[in-house]
Amino acid sequence: MISFRTEHASVTRIQADVVTCFISEDERNYKQQIASLKQHFPSLLPAFNAGTFTGKFQETITLFPSERTFTLLLVGLGKSEKLSIERIRKAAATAAKTANSLMGKSLALIVPDPATISSECFESDVYTISVALAEGSGLSLYKFNKYLTGENGGKISIKQIILVAGRADGLRDVKNAVAFAATVIEATCFARDLANAPPNEIYPETLAQNAKQAGRKNRISVTILDEKRIQRLKMGGVLAVAKGSEKPPRFIIMEYNKKRNTSTIVLVGKGVTFDSGGISIKPAAGMSEMKMDMAGAAAVIATMQAVAKLKLPLHVVGLVPAVENLLSGRAMKPGDIITHLNGKTSEVDNTDAEGRLILADALSYASRYKPEIVIDLATLTGHVVVTLGHFATGMLGNDQATINKLNEAGERTYERVWQLPMFDEYEKLNKSDVADVKNSGGRAAGTITAAFFLKQFIGEYKWVHLDIAGTAILAEPSDYIPKGGSGVGVRLLVDFLRHFKR
């Protein structure tokens, strides 16, 4: 785990193995910053005069001033008209990865002065810039290395990141920013760990244990319903999907801040700890990815942790139906009809459309809390990957104001969401001759028909469904997101909840 520290110091006084200075490509900012560095480090004059470093976005140069023992790292911010908070996250990720490859143990990031990097195109403040620097650097140093032994180690050398306020009056904002970011980074990495963990480590019972432990540490009350209680409640979808596996299902309930006079928001996460497809089995190639079919659950559990740590003034409930979708002589079959918690029936057309079957029960269960809003996160359809690729989460729901708020949170965090339509005409695609609804809607508009299935089970509340199949599981790493489990949803939800006003 990486620790964060903050201070106000002049560049020559910083105590760290690698000290990073962010420099924009704009002439005024570039000249001003280089001039000040020349003054502090005369030994670097020849290097600066050579002018090889120009401040292009994510350009780096590593310098060794004889005046100090630290390595000075310059990272380009690019042109001011293209500057954004996301570019600052990415530049911080470049700094962290470079420092890590230099085998540094501590990394200082000098927080750029908003006055000197702002323009007509980019306006920000010390707090927001500092959150971005912490997130970009902290999140980029994640590696799932728990099962790598000896030589294969894959250890991260950076242990501490120091955010340096350039001006004394900015230190308070930097401190607050880092306190917030550290919580969000920890939660995101927790979600990544849960998703990346192999399916012989994380199955319904152990996923529940992880939720329980996170609850104990953070004063969240956690109740785990076992198979008996799930049967007594008549959660037909959870039971049907779980039948094919030796591992019994669990229904995880996390509740934070059980107070009366505050808004109740329920978060629901799909917790399929492995999705083989069941009798409608998936092809072998890439099937191991389906250990991450609980990424929605991971995001919900980790968000609960962050919400409690940040002491947000809301009543937040996390619900996770956890199952393993396997095939055996006891597995559910195409053609089966399920009766769900709310009494509605569904026809199993395809056992690989299992996520909606368990979410149906969880969305019905959510009504018990009389919530204002329910948001569900699920790696629900392959179709959303075809529609939006890996750069946006599919979003559907019944309340445009909440959808708009999530959209704003998505822009701020860069965990972007994109709304898909819920036109009435799509609804009939899930029609069944023998049950109230069918669990597959055919080849067309698979993400939308999945949402229409869920719509059958929602109660009297505002509802938003987030299909994270494309954004939660990545085959390629990017700036501060590793390949594998991305931890998507945590920063989005925390941001949404922080800005929530009734």
Ligand code: BES
């Ligand atoms: N877990 C999958 C969806 C998925 C696909 C997640 C790729 C991540 C990456 C889900 O349970 C599933 O199999 N959905 C089917 C539904 C279909 C049978 C109606 C799909 O998308 O093909």
Ligand code: MN
């Ligand atoms: Mn499936």
Ligand code: ZN
């Ligand atoms: Zn699935």
